[in-house]
Amino acid sequence: MCGIVGYVGSQSALEVVLAGLRRLEYRGYDSAGVAVLADGQIASARKSGKLVNLEKALVDGPLPAGATGIGHTRWATHGGPTDANAHPHLDNAGRVAVVHNGIIENFAELRAELAGRGHVLTSETDTETVAHLLAEEFSGCADLAEAMRLVCRRLQGAFTLVAVHADAPDVVVGARRNSPLVVGVGEGEAFLASDVAAFIAHTRSAIELGQDQVVEVRRDEVVVTGFDGRPAEVRHFRVDWDAAAAEKGGYASFMHKEIAEQPRAVADTLLGRIGADGALILDELRIPAAELREVDKVVVVACGTAFHAGLIAKYAIEHWTRLPCEVELASEFRYRDPILDARSLVIAISQSGETMDTLMALRHAREQGSRVLAICNTNGSTIPRESDAVLYTHAGPEVAVASTKAFLTQLVACYLVALYLGQARGTKWGDEVLGVVRDLADIAGAVERVLGDMEPVRELARSLAGAGTVLFLGRHVGYPVALEGALKLKELAYMHAEGFAAGELKHGPIALVEEGLPVVVVVPSPRGRCVLHDKIVSNIQEIRARGARTIVIAEEGDDAVLPYADHVVRVPVTPTLLQPLVTTVPLQVFACELAVARGNEVDQPRNLAKSVTVE
Numbered sequence: 001m002c003g004i005v006g007y008v009g010s011q012s013a014l015e016v017v018l019a020g021l022r023r024l025e026y027r028g029y030d031s032a033g034v035a036v037l038a039d040g041q042i043a044s045a046r047k048s049g050k051l052v053n054l055e056k057a058l059v060d061g062p063l064p065a066g067a068t069g070i071g072h073t074r075w076a077t078h079g080g081p082t083d084a085n086a087h088p089h090l091d092n093a094g095r096v097a098v099v100h101n102g103i104i105e106n107f108a109e110l111r112a113e114l115a116g117r118g119h120v121l122t123s124e125t126d127t128e129t130v131a132h133l134l135a136e137e138f139s140g141c142a143d144l145a146e147a148m149r150l151v152c153r154r155l156q157g158a159f160t161l162v163a164v165h166a167d168a169p170d171v172v173v174g175a176r177r178n179s180p181l182v183v184g185v186g187e188g189e190a191f192l193a194s195d196v197a198a199f200i201a202h203t204r205s206a207i208e209l210g211q212d213q214v215v216e217v218r219r220d221e222v223v224v225t226g227f228d229g230r231p232a233e234v235r236h237f238r239v240d241w242d243a244a245a246a247e248k249g250g251y252a253s254f255m256h257k258e259i260a261e262q263p264r265a266v267a268d269t270l271l272g273r274i275g276a277d278g279a280l281i282l283d284e285l286r287i288p289a290a291e292l293r294e295v296d297k298v299v300v301v302a303c304g305t306a307f308h309a310g311l312i313a314k315y316a317i318e319h320w321t322r323l324p325c326e327v328e329l330a331s332e333f334r335y336r337d338p339i340l341d342a343r344s345l346v347i348a349i350s351q352s353g354e355t356m357d358t359l360m361a362l363r364h365a366r367e368q369g370s371r372v373l374a375i376c377n378t379n380g381s382t383i384p385r386e387s388d389a390v391l392y393t394h395a396g397p398e399v400a401v402a403s404t405k406a407f408l409t410q411l412v413a414c415y416l417v418a419l420y421l422g423q424a425r426g427t428k429w430g431d432e433v434l435g436v437v438r439d440l441a442d443i444a445g446a447v448e449r450v451l452g453d454m455e456p457v458r459e460l461a462r463s464l465a466g467a468g469t470v471l472f473l474g475r476h477v478g479y480p481v482a483l484e485g486a487l488k489l490k491e492l493a494y495m496h497a498e499g500f501a502a503g504e505l506k507h508g509p510i511a512l513v514e515e516g517l518p519v520v521v522v523v524p525s526p527r528g529r530c531v532l533h534d535k536i537v538s539n540i541q542e543i544r545a546r547g548a549r550t551i552v553i554a555e556e557g558d559d560a561v562l563p564y565a566d567h568v569v570r571v572p573v574t575p576t577l578l579q580p581l582v583t584t585v586p587l588q589v590f591a592c593e594l595a596v597a598r599g600n601e602v603d604q605p606r607n608l609a610k611s612v613t614v615e
Ligand code: M6R
Pocket: 303, 304, 305, 306, 307, 349, 350, 351, 352, 353, 354, 355, 358, 401, 402, 403, 404, 487, 488, 491, 610, 611, 612
């Protein structure tokens, strides 16, 4: 939920840290702060609001130059987004500075204990307790990594911590439990960050940290231990995208850029998936083929947009494998005591790989003996690390809070997993699999064509800037697309928007329809199950008869919708199950344009953060 950067090297720590924070601002943007080690002292600055406020404050009150520093961009949990609650937090003597992502659950108890020993805590945060505890432990051992290990053993909850101490000038120490932290290894410099995007301009060489580990970085040395002090195995990886991928590249926003990148992202996710023997290839597979053949149920767990990808996956999985498939909101999953065993395959979908609800759901599934397959966009993140198999989506970095290209690539990955299961279980022949893979390969071009004709959608969006409510209807795989369209509009345009299964409308929601209400209808292909198409055409007539302004997304050549559509948005002809890959795109553009028309910040919508690392 928060972005963290640490640096030690020979460059200006302040500049490196601020540049890193700019890249991580998508993770949280209600306050920001930095601390630099200079002349045996810690100099720090913190400011509520976006990073730009901190940058202005640093122009008015510059910090001394130093080559070791840390920084933070916050999404508030404990304590409001004020200057006083912004990170870094310092101890009373100002010798230690700490930044934190996560929640320390026993902070009230620690706070009371510290107050009892005479510490004065000046913020409402849980983080400040760590600064004071670290100062105490450091005074006993004069070793910042050891002090961090001692403190971490006392903490409950989820946390990434990064700290510096004025008496340890060339070292930055980090720790992680259930919250992300990666190490960047440069030439004579090292970085700690919540996400590789923070240091990709300096190095592509990175180290994953495991659970309950402490890392100590110096210019030429990285030492990783467990919280117990034992040396830990270090896993290096190379980041396969470059700094340009994390820049806006001339687009008005990251979201505009990421929408435009979808054809490439879809194509990249398909690359190298078919082996010489015609079999599908996943990235990491630690599940024996015999076990896959024994699977008797699939359960998809995910949140938000990834959950919508799961809802679509259900149609493909059940159709292609004949296995029952449940799709569950990760935040609800473990609390309803789901029926799982060794024959259940759980698929966890997550762009960030750090969503706490999804992580907890997958852990619960593994405790029940189920195997977990992750679909993820972030190499080295926690969800794939803790899964038995992984299929990475190759969307590249998704910076805008609203998910777009990650969604389309999650869909591609879901189709591939469904085919893989079908192939392993013998419900799909090799030639059938290749047929679908060929259809998927055509999708990048289809998405490109949709994107090439979006001006009427933008114009329509602008004309609706004053609307209060927009409804979205769909059937079959179009129903989750309707949910996704509504979610995009809510989070970006801050409008009331709801998605419904079109057939469900007459059971209540049709009462919402009144004169002029915009209703977006995702129409299934007339070449698929005709009955679905005919029924949705009837649904369009029903709402139009009650005054709705109908915006119809229909495939090229589907003229049956014309008499009842106030606006038609055309999408290329695709196989029925793959249609969400093209019908979602106009809804993304629609929401993005409406948000711009309403003067909203597209990349960083209010109250949200890209990666939700708290439950
Ligand atoms: O990183 P994840 O895919 O696990 O994130 C899940 C949701 O938080 C995410 O999809 C969220 O709903 C997006 N902001 C929607 O655009």
